[in-house]
Amino acid sequence: MSSSRLTVHDLREPVSTPADGIVSRTIHRDDDIRVVLFSFAPGQQLSDHTAAVPVTLEIVEGEATIGAAGEEHEGRTGTWLHLPANTPHSIQARTPLTLLLTLLQPRG
Numbered sequence: 001m002s003s004s005r006l007t008v009h010d011l012r013e014p015v016s017t018p019a020d021g022i023v024s025r026t027i028h029r030d031d032d033i034r035v036v037l038f039s040f041a042p043g044q045q046l047s048d049h050t051a052a053v054p055v056t057l058e059i060v061e062g063e064a065t066i067g068a069a070g071e072e073h074e075g076r077t078g079t080w081l082h083l084p085a086n087t088p089h090s091i092q093a094r095t096p097l098t099l100l101l102t103l104l105q106p107r108g
Helices: none
Strands: 022-029 033-040 045-049 055-061 063-068 071-076 080-083 089-093 097-104
Touching (some): 033 089, 063 097, 089 097
Antiparallel strands (some): 022 033, 033 097, 045 089, 055 080, 063 089
């Protein structure tokens, strides 16, 4: 599914998020990476889960508590994390939160 086309997104563009919900949308996908933009209403969370591939998380805007590998990290706009494959992690939004998740696809 390789793509050579240019992809441009304004990550600060508002996302319509329900008052008690989480919205996610894939903004790019090819053979190397998958990039998903999440928008959380305050208080919403994703409980502990893992990804089969390495991932990065970047807080585009807002504040959250990020659980990773048994530790809690306070995240705010500009926080970036790299998580190896199969690392348990969770997200709890303290404010309206925009989060960029990048899944790094393994080379075959």
